[in-house]
Amino acid sequence: MWTPLIEHEDLESLLNDKGLAQIGDNLVNLCYSIAKSIVLHEAMGVKVRDSVLARAIRSTKVYDYMTGRCDVGCAGDAYEAIMAWLWMKEKVTIESLIQHLIPLLEIDSTTSRKREGEVAAAAFQSLLETHMKKLPHPRTS
Amino acid sequence: MWTPLIEHEDLESLLNDKGLAQIGDNLVNLCYSIAKSIVLHEAMGVKVRDSVLARAIRSTKVYDYMTGRCDVGCAGDAYEAIMAWLWMKEKVTIESLIQHLIPLLEIDSTTSRKREGEVAAAAFQSLLETHMKKLPHPRTS
Numbered sequence: 001m002w003t004p005l006i007e008h009e010d011l012e013s014l015l016n017d018k019g020l021a022q023i024g025d026n027l028v029n030l031c032y033s034i035a036k037s038i039v040l041h042e043a044m045g046v047k048v049r050d051s052v053l054a055r056a057i058r059s060t061k062v063y064d065y066m067t068g069r070c071d072v073g074c075a076g077d078a079y080e081a082i083m084a085w086l087w088m089k090e091k092v093t094i095e096s097l098i099q100h101l102i103p104l105l106e107i108d109s110t111t112s113r114k115r116e117g118e119v120a121a122a123a124f125q126s127l128l129e130t131h132m133k134k135l136p137h138p139r140t141s
Numbered sequence: 142m143w144t145p146l147i148e149h150e151d152l153e154s155l156l157n158d159k160g161l162a163q164i165g166d167n168l169v170n171l172c173y174s175i176a177k178s179i180v181l182h183e184a185m186g187v188k189v190r191d192s193v194l195a196r197a198i199r200s201t202k203v204y205d206y207m208t209g210r211c212d213v214g215c216a217g218d219a220y221e222a223i224m225a226w227l228w229m230k231e232k233v234t235i236e237s238l239i240q241h242l243i244p245l246l247e248i249d250s251t252t253s254r255k256r257e258g259e260v261a262a263a264a265f266q267s268l269l270e271t272h273m274k275k276l277p278h279p280r281t282s
Contacts (some may be wrong), residue, residue: 001240005184022186023178026171033164035228043146043225045163072212085186088175093237101142140277 006034006088010139011065014085015078024080027087028053031094035101037133048124049068052117056124065138082128082135091134093101100127146227151280155226156219165221168228169194175259176242181250183186189210189265191217194257197265203218206279223269231240232275241268 005023033045035066054075057063066078086092104123108114146164149155174186195216198204207219229232245264248257 001236002179005175005178006180017184019178019184019186023171023174023184025186026167026174030164030167030171033167034146037146037160037164038143039147043158043160043164045160045166095142 002088006085007019008085008136010140011062011136012067014035014081014136015062015066017081017085018077020074020084021077021081023088024084028080028083028124031083031097031101035098035105036107038098038102039105039107046060048120049117052076052121053079053124055121056115056128059121060128060132062128062132062135079124079128086131086134089134097127100130148207148224149226149277151207152277153280155222155277156203156207158216158222158226159240161222162218164229165223165225168235169221169224169265172224172238172242173191176239176246179243179250180246181237189261190258193217193262194220194265196258196262197269198263200262200266201269201273203273203276219231220269227272227275230275233272238268241271254267261278 006020008017014020016047028048032048032122038044040101050072054072055073057079063075064077070078083097087094089099101123104126105119107119111119112119147161149158155161169189170187173189177187178184189245191213195213198220203219203223204216207216211219218239224238228235228238245267246260248260252260
């Protein structure tokens with residue numbers, strides 16, 4: 001159905017797909033909102049900050065394939081594009097993404113915003129590392 | 142996994158679930174973004190306005206069960222809560238929601254924002270009408 005939207009010959013072009021990043025933004029927010037809702041036993045919506053996703057991707061080898069200057073927004077976009085691609089390629093399900101996040105979200109209703117950001121970044125890093133091998137091969141070696 | 146988040150004995154309490162509405166906000170944006178991306182052959186993220194979802198729900202019988210004063214934000218929230226509930230209850234899939242929207246989105250890259258809002262509202266109305274029978278029974282008759 002959406003195959004033309006996710007055609008990428010190499011990792012570098014996926015990381016720079018700004019349209020897919022926008023779809024991934026919605027996907028990441030949906031998964032994190034449900035995971036956090038389950039952990040805190042209360043339905044809620046959360047917007048995951050670029051800084052959280054940037055920290056997550058910068059801690060992985062994927063970040064070595066970002067070309068040119070890349071600020072926090074650009075790194076967060078790359079993370080979002082990856083998640084959209086993995087899901088739209090049917091390499092992960094939304095349920096599996098949520099199930100991966102839940103045990104890693106060691107937060108409660110008293111956790112500070114700063115601490116939650118650190119915990120969330122580590123959880124998103126773990127998520128990416130788990131699925132990294134499913135990504136397109138890099139152009140550069 | 143998320144059963145406790147979606148327990149609603151009647152339609153009225155579902156329509157007023159503000160937490161579920163926040164999850165539904167992400168879900169609706171994700172579905173609409175992908176549907177629009179497919180229609181326009183270009184990946185993009187879109188935020189569906191409350192006014193669009195409010196118009197959609199107000200055109201259906203579900204709206205009769207909204208209790209008390211209900212402005213555009215409240216009506217949009219009710220729509221979002223319904224979609225989150227239908228999906229989390231596994232009564233619809235994201236793929237089926239997108240597939241329902243696509244043929245109804247008669248827009249192109251030159252469509253005005255106002256016209257797109259009208260088209261989207263009609264598409265979301267059709268979506269809700271299709272799945273209305275799967276909702277919890279109303280408390281009032």
